[in-house]
Amino acid sequence: MEDTKPQLLTVTIDGIAVEVEPGTTILQAARKIGPDVAPPAMCYYQPLKGSGGKCRACLVRVAAGSTKDPRPMPKLVASCLTAVQDGMVVENTTNPQVVDARNGIVEFLLLNHPLDCPVCDQAGECDLQNFAFDHGKATTRYEEDRRTFEKKDIGPYIQLHMTRCILCYRCVYTADQITEKRVHGVLGRGDASEIGTYIEKAIDNDFSGNVIDVCPVGALTDKTYRFKNRVWFTKPVDAHRDCPTCSGKVTLWYRGDEVIRVTARKNEWNEVTEFICNTCRFETKKTSDWVIEGPTKVSRSSVISANKYRADLEKPSFGKRLAAAEYKPIHDERDTSQLSIQQLPPERFAKTLPSAVEPEP
Amino acid sequence: MTTESTIQFTPERLAEAKEIIARYPEGRQKSALLPLLHLMQEQEGWTSTEGMDYIARMLDIQPIEVYEVATFYTMYHVQPVGKHVIEYCRTGPCCLMGGDDVLAHLKQRLGIETGQTTVDGQFTLKEVECLAACGMGPVFQVREQYYMHLTNDRVDEIIDELSKQA
Amino acid sequence: MTKKILTEHINVPGIETFDVYRQQGGYTAVEKALKTMTPDEIVEEVKKAGVRGRGGAGFPMGMKWSFLAKPEGVPRYLVCNADESEPGTFKDHYLMKHIPHLLIEGMIVSSFALGANKSFIYVRGELMYVIRILEKAIAEAKAKGFLGKNILGSGYDLELVVQPGGGAYICGEETALLESLEGKRGNPRNKPPFPAVKGLYQCPTVVNNVESIATTSWIINNGGDAYAAIGIGRSTGTKLISASGHMRKPGVYEIELGLPVEDFIYADEWCGGIRPGHKFKALVAGGSSVPILPANLALTLANGEKRLMSYESLSDGGFATGTMLGSGGFILFDETSCIVKNTWNFSRFYHHESCGQCSPCREGTGWMEKVLHRIEHGHGHQHDIDLLVDVSKKIEGNTICPLGDAAAWPVASAIRHFRDEFQWHIDHPTEATQPGAVYRGEMALV
Numbered sequence: 001m002e003d004t005k006p007q008l009l010t011v012t013i014d015g016i017a018v019e020v021e022p023g024t025t026i027l028q029a030a031r032k033i034g035p036d037v038a039p040p041a042m043c044y045y046q047p048l049k050g051s052g053g054k055c056r057a058c059l060v061r062v063a064a065g066s067t068k069d070p071r072p073m074p075k076l077v078a079s080c081l082t083a084v085q086d087g088m089v090v091e092n093t094t095n096p097q098v099v100d101a102r103n104g105i106v107e108f109l110l111l112n113h114p115l116d117c118p119v120c121d122q123a124g125e126c127d128l129q130n131f132a133f134d135h136g137k138a139t140t141r142y143e144e145d146r147r148t149f150e151k152k153d154i155g156p157y158i159q160l161h162m163t164r165c166i167l168c169y170r171c172v173y174t175a176d177q178i179t180e181k182r183v184h185g186v187l188g189r190g191d192a193s194e195i196g197t198y199i200e201k202a203i204d205n206d207f208s209g210n211v212i213d214v215c216p217v218g219a220l221t222d223k224t225y226r227f228k229n230r231v232w233f234t235k236p237v238d239a240h241r242d243c244p245t246c247s248g249k250v251t252l253w254y255r256g257d258e259v260i261r262v263t264a265r266k267n268e269w270n271e272v273t274e275f276i277c278n279t280c281r282f283e284t285k286k287t288s289d290w291v292i293e294g295p296t297k298v299s300r301s302s303v304i305s306a307n308k309y310r311a312d313l314e315k316p317s318f319g320k321r322l323a324a325a326e327y328k329p330i331h332d333e334r335d336t337s338q339l340s341i342q343q344l345p346p347e348r349f350a351k352t353l354p355s356a357v358e359p360e361p
Numbered sequence: 362m363t364t365e366s367t368i369q370f371t372p373e374r375l376a377e378a379k380e381i382i383a384r385y386p387e388g389r390q391k392s393a394l395l396p397l398l399h400l401m402q403e404q405e406g407w408t409s410t411e412g413m414d415y416i417a418r419m420l421d422i423q424p425i426e427v428y429e430v431a432t433f434y435t436m437y438h439v440q441p442v443g444k445h446v447i448e449y450c451r452t453g454p455c456c457l458m459g460g461d462d463v464l465a466h467l468k469q470r471l472g473i474e475t476g477q478t479t480v481d482g483q484f485t486l487k488e489v490e491c492l493a494a495c496g497m498g499p500v501f502q503v504r505e506q507y508y509m510h511l512t513n514d515r516v517d518e519i520i521d522e523l524s525k526q527a
Numbered sequence: 528m529t530k531k532i533l534t535e536h537i538n539v540p541g542i543e544t545f546d547v548y549r550q551q552g553g554y555t556a557v558e559k560a561l562k563t564m565t566p567d568e569i570v571e572e573v574k575k576a577g578v579r580g581r582g583g584a585g586f587p588m589g590m591k592w593s594f595l596a597k598p599e600g601v602p603r604y605l606v607c608n609a610d611e612s613e614p615g616t617f618k619d620h621y622l623m624k625h626i627p628h629l630l631i632e633g634m635i636v637s638s639f640a641l642g643a644n645k646s647f648i649y650v651r652g653e654l655m656y657v658i659r660i661l662e663k664a665i666a667e668a669k670a671k672g673f674l675g676k677n678i679l680g681s682g683y684d685l686e687l688v689v690q691p692g693g694g695a696y697i698c699g700e701e702t703a704l705l706e707s708l709e710g711k712r713g714n715p716r717n718k719p720p721f722p723a724v725k726g727l728y729q730c731p732t733v734v735n736n737v738e739s740i741a742t743t744s745w746i747i748n749n750g751g752d753a754y755a756a757i758g759i760g761r762s763t764g765t766k767l768i769s770a771s772g773h774m775r776k777p778g779v780y781e782i783e784l785g786l787p788v789e790d791f792i793y794a795d796e797w798c799g800g801i802r803p804g805h806k807f808k809a810l811v812a813g814g815s816s817v818p819i820l821p822a823n824l825a826l827t828l829a830n831g832e833k834r835l836m837s838y839e840s841l842s843d844g845g846f847a848t849g850t851m852l853g854s855g856g857f858i859l860f861d862e863t864s865c866i867v868k869n870t871w872n873f874s875r876f877y878h879h880e881s882c883g884q885c886s887p888c889r890e891g892t893g894w895m896e897k898v899l900h901r902i903e904h905g906h907g908h909q910h911d912i913d914l915l916v917d918v919s920k921k922i923e924g925n926t927i928c929p930l931g932d933a934a935a936w937p938v939a940s941a942i943r944h945f946r947d948e949f950q951w952h953i954d955h956p957t958e959a960t961q962p963g964a965v966y967r968g969e970m971a972l973v
Contacts, residue, residue, distance in 0.1 A: 053717035054885050056925050075924045081717050104921030108890035141914055144897040167883060185429040186712070186883075189695070191893045193883035198428035199410055384688045386602070386645070389728055394710035395693045399652060420710075433712040433882075434693025436652045448653075452614045453815060453872045454771040454858050490696065490876050491614040491815075492653055495856070496770060496777035505655040 009086040013037050013060075014094045026079035026090055027058055031269060037092050038269075040102070040131050042109070042216050043168035044080035046271050051173050052080035055166065057105050057131060061098050064089035076101055099135070106136040112147040112191070113217075114163045122218030124231040127270060128166060149194055154184065155202030157209055157223050157282050162194050165219035171195065171211035178275050179205045195219065206245055209281040213264050213272050224282050225253075225261040234260065236296035241289055245277035251296050252287075259285045268299045368411040374400055378419065390420050394430055398437055407438040435489060443478040443485035445523050448502045452491040455498035459512075463499045464488075466513040470520055483524060529783040529796075530757055532745045532765045533738065537625050543660065545667035548628040556744035557673055560636040561681040564747070569640035573743060575751025577763040582608055582699070582736030583814060583854040584929075585838050594723040595641055596731040604732040605638045605646040607740050608704055612651055612696040614815035614876060615856025618767035619737035621779040623650070623657050627664035631687065633740040635673060636747055638685050641733055645686045648737075649704050652691040661689050696880035700928045701734035702726075703882065714884045715928035736854075738767055759785030762837035766852070768797075772859035775799035785840075787833045788812070789826050792859065805861035806972040809945070812841055813853020815873045816933030818940030819866070820850050822973040846940065862972050865965045866948050870941040871899035877934035888931040891922040895938055902949060905956030912949050916942055945970075 008019040011029050014037045020029045028046075031038045039060055044052035052058075058080045062073040067087025076098060079090070093099060109128060117123040149162035167186065172195075175182040183204075184197045197203065203211070212220050234253040241248045253261040262281045264272040284290070370378055378397055385392040394416065401412045413427040431437040438446065449464055468474060471484050478485040494500045497509035508519055541547035548554070560569055574589030595603060607630065611619040623630055630648070638646045650658050665687050668674045676684050690708055692698050698707045702716035705727050726732020742764060746754050755763045762784035771777045774792065776799040782791060791797045792807070801807050810825035811817060828834050829848045834841065841852045860869070878896040883889040895918055898911050919935035926932070942949060948966040952959040959966075 053927060056885055056887055056927075059925060078717065078927075101921065101925050104925070105886055108886045108894075108921070111890045111894060142894065143908075144894070144901075166886065167889065169884075182423055183425055185425040187429060187432040188883075189433045189712070190878065190881040190883040191889050193889070198425065198432070384686075386728065389709070391710035392690075392708060395652070395707065396691055398693065399655070399691055422710075426711075429712055430693070430710065434652070434695050436692075436694035451872075452876050453869055454615050456869070456872055457772050457858070457860065457864060489653075489694070490879055491612055493611045493617040493620045493651065495615050495617050495858070496779065497617075498771065502653060505659075507656070 007086075009084050009088075011084045011086075011088045011090060013090040014092045020084055022083075024084050026060060026062075026077075026082050026084055026088075029084050030079065030090070030092065035268065039079045039092055040127070040134065041080055041269070042127055042131060042166060043170065045168075045170050045173070045214055046269070047273075047275075048170060048173040048214070049177060051168075051170055053078045055105065055109070055168060057102060057109075059098060059101050059105070061091040061095045062088060063091050063095075102135045103137070106132050107141070109166050110136065110140065111142045112163070113166075114146065116164070116218075119227075120161075120164065120218040121221045121226060121231075122164075122215075125270075126218060127216035147191060152196055153200065153202075154197060155204055155208075157278065158203060158212060159221045159223045159226060160195065161219050161221070162196075164217050165195055166217055167193055167195075168216055170214040170216065171220055174211050174214050174275075175203075175208070178210060179207045181205065206277045206279070207275060209278045210264065210272065210275045212281075213266070213275075216270075222261060222263075222281075224285075228260045229255050236298065238265065238293040238296050239290035240293065241280070241284065241291060243277060243280055246280060247274045247276065248280060249274055250276055250280055250290075252290060252292075257287070259287060259290075265296070368401075368405065368409065368415055370400070370415075371404060374404055382420070391422055391426070393420060394422075394427065395434070398427075398431055402437060406444070407440065407442050409439075409441075438485075441478075443482050445483060445503050445526075446485045446487060448487045448489040448492070449475075450490070450492045450494070450498065450500045450502075451488040452495075454491075454495035455500055458498040460499035463511045463513060463516060467501075467516050467520075470517060484520075529781075529786065530765060531781050532754075532757075533622060533629065533741050533767060534626075534779075534781045537622075542626050543624075543628075543664070545628060545664065545671060548626070549671075552748075553628055553744075554632055554668075554673055556632055556747040557635050558679060560639055560747050561679050561683055566640045566642055569636060569743075569747060572746055572751035573640070576742075576746045576754035577751075577761065578739060578742050578746065578754065579762070579838065580736055581738035581742075581766065581854070583613065583816075585852065588735060588739050591723070591735070592641060592733060594721070595733055596724045597642065598731070602645070602728075602730050603641055603643050604727045604730055605634065605641050605643040606701075606704065606708065606727060606732060606734045607634060607646070607648040607737055608699060608701060608734050609648055609650040609654075609737045610692050610696075610699040610704060611737070611854075612699050612880075613854050613856055614873065615771055615811060615858040616769045616814045616854045617771075618769045618779050618855060620654060620657065621769075622737060622741060622767065623654075624660060627657075627661050628668065629741045629744065630661070630737055631664055631668050631674075633743045634687055635668075635678070635685060637733075637735070637740050637743050639683055640743075643733075644684050645688065647688050647690050647708060647727070649690045649692060649698070649708055651698070652693050655691060658689050658691055665689065695882075696876075697882045697928070697930060700930065703928065704734060705732065712882070714882050715930075717927055757783055759835065759837050760839055762839060762852075766836070766855050768836070768855045768857050770798050770857045770859070772857075773802050773805060773861035773864070774859045775802055782836055784835075784837045786836045788836055788841075789833060791836055791857075792826075798857075798859070801859070801861055805863065807859070808862045808864060808970070808972055809860040809866060811850075811856070811858040811860075811937075812836075813851045814856030815858070815876065816929075816936055817851040817853045818846055818849070818936050819870075819944065820848075820940075821944045821971055823971040824848050824944070825850075826973060846936075846943075850940070862967075863963075863965055865903075866941055866945040867899070867903050867952050867959075867966075870938055871896065871903045873937045874899050874934065877930065877937075881930060881934070885927045885931075887922045888926045888934065891918055891931070892934045894918055895922075895934065899938070902952050903960075905952070905960040907949075907953035907956070909953060911953065912942055912946065915939075 039058035042055035042057045059076040060079040064070040066085035154160050187196045237252045239252045252259045264276045381396045382393045397416050417424040417427045475488045499511040536551040578588045579585040695713045697703045698713040700715045703713040707713040722732040780797050793800045807822040829844050838852045842849045874896040878892040881888045881892045919939040922931045923935040951966045
């Protein structure tokens with residue numbers, strides 16, 4: 001009798017073994033284990049075909065290729081595109097080389113980033129912010145002028161801030177895959193590349209608003225929500241309506257009784273589960289238009305999760321683990337007994353530490 | 362708002378364009394994009410939006426696909442240029458052979474900086490990267506012609522020669 | 528005189544025409560291959576020859592061919608990479624311009640070996656005049672029955688298409704080249720899948736350099752073993768070296784691999800020595816991306832033996848004291864050259880040519896260029912040198928394609944071997960920015 005079920009493959013990531021189906025990428029396998037070991041992804045977007053491989057944030061080390069060929073891979077690999085082999089051993093945050101490379105990626109992505117989080121609508125739900133929190137440094141080594149772009153108007157609904165863009169190409173794939181005609185793309189090359197329409201043109205079709213949801217940073221934001229509020233002060237509520245164009249399943253973001261923003265629903269990896277139409281997103285902002293389902297359960301590694309109903313009990317964060325790993329009692333000349341600061345003991349964090357490989361001294 | 366393009370291939374070039382498109386397997390006509398952009402630039406002198414829209418229609422692709430490509434590659438002049446575009450190699454091996462000094466002389470002779478066009482519309486000066494003629498440096502290219510082993514005197518001769526061309 | 532395989536007849540008047548090329552023994556490989564050999568036999572000969580990819584990576588060509596997937600009913604493609612853009616390299620330009628039929632003959636036998644019925648030669652767009660030479664040669668070969676339907680009555684069909692690029696160094700990377708050939712931006716693809724499985728139009732594809740393909744005719748005529756007998760060790764055969772910089776006789780030379788670097792520089796048959804009155808300071812042996820070496824390390828290995836022009840000998844010592852043969856772009860610097868300026872120049876090149884797809888390369892190349900620009904123009908800081916080393920390390924190995932490495936190595940190696948010169952620029956900005964100023968501190972000139 002032939003076994004019709006596909007043989008499951010076993011992969012070990014940061015010491016945790018997981019069984020996955022053939023064709024699964026390292027990133028997906030890691031996500032299956034949980035957010036603790038899932039590599040960050042700035043450009044990879046599961047619903048979009050062809051995405052990934054560009055930001056290099058999800059680089060991991062493959063310490064053993066497979067049971068058959070246990071040699072390590074010579075370079076760090078993009079986990080979002082590398083398929084799992086049976087017996088593969090992957091090192092994510094347990095490998096200092098990986099951590100170092102990621103620190104480098106954050107630094108590169110922030111070189112020309114305006115760091116205008118205080119006035120950016122994306123703040124609080126920004127992948128770059130989270131990535132920088134986990135892997136970034138408080139200071140920069142970049143002394144040169146930052147790159148700037150001419151301002152472009154791409155229509156009444158979507159605000160483009162090219163300076164914030166990290167060129168993940170997600171919005172391009174979105175336009176390619178869920179709209180009929182793509183009118184925007186990546187123009188120019190190298191670090192002068194920019195998202196644009198080339199000729200002054202509005203991005204205008206029923207599903208164009210989805211580029212806002214897929215954008216990992218504040219490069220594409222909702223003009224109808226512009227400067228209305230900070231995302232962590234708003235209350236997300238799941239709602240739906242009978243929409244002739246899309247599924248009509250959305251998240252409404254409330255300030256008091258007022259719907260100030262409508263977005264598609266996102267999963268714990270910040271990925272849209274079902275794309276929505278512009279009518280739902282931009283034109284339907286009265287509570288009476290919607291059937292309310294209940295508070296959205298948010299469980300993303302971000303400020304947005306604060307004060308929200310959570311899908312899980314505690315959100316582990318790499319930043320916290322890093323803090324634990326690097327914990328040193330502060331050397332302070334002052335008499336600390338005079339200060340009313342309670343210093344947290346390192347044991348407080350120890351339980352979230354993975355079975356880390358000690359970095360070479 | 363799309364206006365009907367006024368630019369189109371001349372009959373000879375249209376025939377050549379059709380021949381180019383036919384080179385590729387069925388359904389892969391987008392492969393003709395780079396050669397067609399060259400053909401259009403050869404005809405018009407530069408790569409205008411109208412020209413690109415015309416090619417997009419010809420290949421049945423979105424105009425943005427053409428804009429993306431034309432702005433990626435350095436050979437397509439997406440801004441109007443002078444009659445003769447001097448593409449001057451600024452890369453290492455040419456510099457070793459005195460490329461910087463010759464470039465300075467060329468700029469002085471033309472009275473323009475890199476990226477500019479002379480007032481009479483005759484010359485545009487561009488700096489480009491390696492032209493694969495390193496042993497014959499310094500080098501520049503005007504359309505299809507390579508000019509090698511440049512010296513200040515040789516540059517003057519070439520400019521005189523090109524200026525005389527009708 | 529060393530053995531010449533590719534350039535033996537290059538000075539024969541009229542060699543660019545079919546008739547003269549044929550008189551010199553041209554197209555006999557096509558006859559031999561199509562009439563007496565099977566495709567597998569040809570692949571076997573190329574494997575035996577041990578010829579390594581001449582575009583820079585040095586990957587064994589026969590092995591690359593044997594990786595080609597052969598699913599039923601799916602076309603296979605051979606694409607010749609003639610997007611020669613690596614600073615210091617101009618051999619393919621030279622070969623195609625002077626003896627176009629050599630490449631075409633190689634394309635025919637290679638396409639036959641791989642089972643391709645439509646093959647492409649992707650030539651950088653700047654070489655439009657070479658494209659016209661190739662197209663003319665293809666028309667001649669077609670008229671004589673060496674291309675088109677049922678070549679020489681063998682039943683084998685082949686069409687050759689010359690495709691112009693649009694001006695982008697990155698299209699020399701094979702997957703970027705394929706993207707470009709499909710009419711897209713030259714963004715390299717993530718690998719795997721490799722082109723041998725999913726290449727042009729998602730079909731199995733082999734991409735080979737001009738020089739690699741041009742050798743196949745000789746291999747078929749003379750056998751893989753005869754080819755492997757030339758050269759040294761695993762560096763078999765001959766190699767075209769593009770010689771430029773401060774030498775008496777720059778140009779393209781065909782050498783037998785294994786020739787001492789010293790002979791190549793000083794013998795009259797090749798470079799003819801450093802230009803008169805000057806001394807040898809540094810060498811970039813394989814195109815701008817390979818590590819730069821100071822004169823003493825260029826001529827001798829760390830153990831004192833002579834360094835040879837071969838894949839192994841040039842890379843002897845790793846990145847500490849070695850370099851790479853790369854594409855054979857041999858750039859020689861005398862004592863008047865400023866290493867800082869040159870490093871900035873190369874860095875600007877990689878910044879300009881980065882496709883901008885992945886973040887380390889897009890951001891890192893620009894950063895390095897700007898820091899080097901500051902140092903060169905008298906605004907360097909003490910920490911800049913270490914910063915450059917660190918940035919280059921953060922790019923290297925972390926990018927989609929090798930352009931990241933190519934941008935990192937020249938910077939890292941220049942600092943490794945000429946750190947004093949960078950320090951001098953930072954310490955003496957006024958002096959260093961005088962016209963023609965060059966560091967004259969202690970260093971080994973030859």
